[in-house]
Amino acid sequence: MATTLDFLNGCEAAAFTQALHGIYEHSPWIPERAAARRPFATPAALKLSLQQVVREATREEQLGLIRAHPELAGKAAIAGVLTAESSGEQAKAGLNRCSPEEFALLQQLNADYNAKFGFPFILAVKGPDGNGLTRQAIIDTFARRLKGQPEDELSECLRQIGRIAELRLNDLLGHSPKIGNIVMEWSEAIAAWSDDEAGLTCAYMTEAHRKTATQLAQWMREAGMRAHIDAAGNVVGRYLSERADAKTLMTGSHYDTVCNGGKYDGREGILLPIAVIKHLHERGETLPFHLEVIGFSEEEGVRYKSTFLGSNAVVGQFDMALLDKQDANGISMRDALVLAGHDPAEIPAIARKAEDLLGFVEIHIEQGPVLLEHDLPAGIVTSIAGSCRYLLELTGVASHAGTTPMHMRKDAAAAAAEIILYVERRCAQAPTLVGTVGQLSVPHGSVNVIPGSCRLSLDIRAADDQTRNEAVNDIVHAIAAICSRRHVEYRLDQTVSAPAAPCAPWLMRQLAAAAERAGLPAFELPSGAGHDAMTMARITDVAMLFTRCGNGGISHNPLETMTADDAEMSAQILLDFLRNFQAKHLA
Numbered sequence: 187m188a189t190t191l192d193f194l195n196g197c198e199a200a201a202f203t204q205a206l207h208g209i210y211e212h213s214p215w216i217p218e219r220a221a222a223r224r225p226f227a228t229p230a231a232l233k234l235s236l237q238q239v240v241r242e243a244t245r246e247e248q249l250g251l252i253r254a255h256p257e258l259a260g261k262a263a264i265a266g267v268l269t270a271e272s273s274g275e276q277a278k279a280g281l282n283r284c285s286p287e288e289f290a291l292l293q294q295l296n297a298d299y300n301a302k303f304g305f306p307f308i309l310a311v312k313g314p315d316g317n318g319l320t321r322q323a324i325i326d327t328f329a330r331r332l333k334g335q336p337e338d339e340l341s342e343c344l345r346q347i348g349r350i351a352e353l354r355l356n357d358l359l360g361h362s363p364k365i366g367n368i369v370m371e372w373s374e375a376i377a378a379w380s381d382d383e384a385g386l387t388c389a390y391m392t393e394a395h396r397k398t399a400t401q402l403a404q405w406m407r408e409a410g411m412r413a414h415i416d417a418a419g420n421v422v423g424r425y426l427s428e429r430a431d432a433k434t435l436m437t438g439s440h441y442d443t444v445c446n447g448g449k450y451d452g453r454e455g456i457l458l459p460i461a462v463i464k465h466l467h468e469r470g471e472t473l474p475f476h477l478e479v480i481g482f483s484e485e486e487g488v489r490y491k492s493t494f495l496g497s498n499a500v501v502g503q504f505d506m507a508l509l510d511k512q513d514a515n516g517i518s519m520r521d522a523l524v525l526a527g528h529d530p531a532e533i534p535a536i537a538r539k540a541e542d543l544l545g546f547v548e549i550h551i552e553q554g555p556v557l558l559e560h561d562l563p564a565g566i567v568t569s570i571a572g573s574c575r576y577l578l579e580l581t582g583v584a585s586h587a588g589t590t591p592m593h594m595r596k597d598a599a600a601a602a603a604e605i606i607l608y609v610e611r612r613c614a615q616a617p618t619l620v621g622t623v624g625q626l627s628v629p630h631g632s633v634n635v636i637p638g639s640c641r642l643s644l645d646i647r648a649a650d651d652q653t654r655n656e657a658v659n660d661i662v663h664a665i666a667a668i669c670s671r672r673h674v675e676y677r678l679d680q681t682v683s684a685p686a687a688p689c690a691p692w693l694m695r696q697l698a699a700a701a702e703r704a705g706l707p708a709f710e711l712p713s714g715a716g717h718d719a720m721t722m723a724r725i726t727d728v729a730m731l732f733t734r735c736g737n738g739g740i741s742h743n744p745l746e747t748m749t750a751d752d753a754e755m756s757a758q759i760l761l762d763f764l765r766n767f768q769a770k771h772l773a
């Protein structure tokens with residue numbers, strides 16, 4: 187019989203430690219310390235508390251915990267002296283069926299890793315969905331992490347231990363992340379449709395894109411929704427209230443991807459609400475408002491270099507002139523839409539009326555490392571950062587690298603270097619402020635010539651406009667001062683200016699309450715990345731819930747990952763939020 191949370195909350199401390207003895211390898215001190223923090227309102231609260239003990243432990247204790255773990259497919263596994271938990275997990279990932287080559291490779295990786303970091307490599311081999319990673323995925327991850335930095339690897343090992351503990355606790359409590367599993371399964375299914383064979387690319391109106399849309403609409407219908415694909419390619423599903431005159435609460439995100447992107451960026455925010463509605467529908471539960479899930483057709487700007495096409499259509503701000511834009515193969519957006527069976531003339535009619543809407547709530551993978559670093563599965567977004575982008579062109583004098591004395595140079599690249607360091611320093615001065623020079627070039631540069639020109643990009647973002655504008659002001663002044671001192675000419679062109687979109691406090695409060703009822707702290711963070719919610723904010727109040735992003739927070743990349751348990755957490759928060767939702771005038 188499975189252990190229950192009630193039992194764990196009510197038993198003697200020694201019985202608690204005994205019941206959890208298998209959750210962390212040979213480390214009873216963890217449940218011992220967590221016992222004092224009872225009672226736990228939910229299994230999630232128990233998991234967080236155990237992991238908190240690990241975070242607060244001394245470095246020696248943390249290293250001891252890591253070293254208490256066996257090597258993957260190591261000598262202990264061969265000798266059959268692993269804990270029952272470890273041997274089951276390694277078998278699930280097929281590590282007991284390694285070919286001699288794989289086995290030799292793993293031994294080498296184990297040895298190299300231990301030699302470099304001084305502790306064994308830890309990986310939750312049951313993987314993000316709990317079904318077991320492939321041996322190849324394990325070997326690839328091992329090889330990638332072997333290149334990491336010691337401090338990062340120490341943290342990553344502790345996080346993997348947290349994930350192992352989470353899976354073991356699920357088994358102990360007989361808990362399975364049912365909605366999270368559906369989200370993982372669906373993400374996997376639509377990730378198979380790509381514009382290129384190597385990775386996942388799903389650009390506007392390609393075959394993969396249209397296939398994905400059709401599938402989303404089908405899942406929506408199976409979940410009890412009315413679904414259609416609109417003239418801009420948005421997949422729209424409505425879970426109707428019994429009250430016909432009710433207003434509509436909207437949720438959703440985008441299903442297009444960047445080139446060689448991740449499986450969850452955007453898509454989680456469509457699939458998760460569909461899975462939540464399926465859950466409601468199966469229980470015969472309706473809501474006192476209409477709930478609309480939108481799969482926005484385009485957010486990333488891959489094919490037509492124009493972003494947020496889907497959400498712009500929904501807010502009635504689709505620029506019809508874009509229809510004449512051509513892709514790399516000379517196919518206009520208009521032709522691409524017609525070919526897909528859409529009538530571009532109907533796009534303006536997609537626009538929603540603000541007075542029909544209650545708000546827009548977007549679920550999205552974080553695409554950054556903040557939740558990961560705080561060991562939290564989900565967080566509430568405070569604001570979507572606005573951004574300013576510039577192109578800066580510096581012009582000095584290209585002269586001979588051997589004959590021009592240092593004090594007589596007008597070196598454009600040296601000026602650029604000074605500007606970059608200033609941007610870095612200035613943008614470290616406010617918590618949500620970030621500044622990046624992502625492009626830097628010395629046109630026609632040569633090894634024996636002082637750089638006569640230099641081009642660089644500038645991207646400045648902050649959760650509020652004032653913080654960003656102040657930083658931009660200072661940076662513009664610094665550029666002028668640096669260039670004047672170095673006798674370098676400059677030209678600064680602004681390419682993007684987007685205001686920040688603050689999330690609505692009344693929606694954030696309701697998300698926070700739902701998170702707390704799920705046993706999580708209501709952790710708030712800004713979004714540095716742009717999202718469809720930014721566009722939706724032009725017609726209705728918005729909020730966002732972030733789900734933790736694994737692998738150091740990497741996104742827009744095949745390595746982007748999240749777990750079924752974290753998806754489940756976000757789903758439970760959304761479900762609870764919907765069941766308790768109060769419109770703005772009542773909230």
Ligand SMILES: [Zn+2]
Nearest residue numbers: 440451452485
């Ligand atoms: Zn996205």
